Amino acid sequence: MIAEDHGLRWPRCVYSLSTRCAMKEKSKNAARSRREKENVEFLELAKLLPLPTAITSQLDKASIIRLTTSYLKMRGTNLLPADAVRTR
Secondary structure: OEEEEOOEEEEOOOOOHHHHHHHHHHHHHHHHHHHHHHHHHHHHHHHHOOOOHHHHOOOOHHHHHHHHHHHHHHHHOOOOOOOOOOOO
């Protein structure tokens, strides 16, 4: 919605303060939930890497993705056997 005031155009606030706070809180909770789900998936992905738990438990997200990508590339070029056993 746009209101006109002496030829100037400015956006009119459509939502009340309490509604905006509720929407902000809902958005914050949705983002928190999404991050939690992502973290669970990253931990599961790290567990699948053929590395000791002592190493995989200390990896950050970027390292998990990097190592997973490298591992899959090596598997694709047959540098690793398809039935490679994890060393845990």
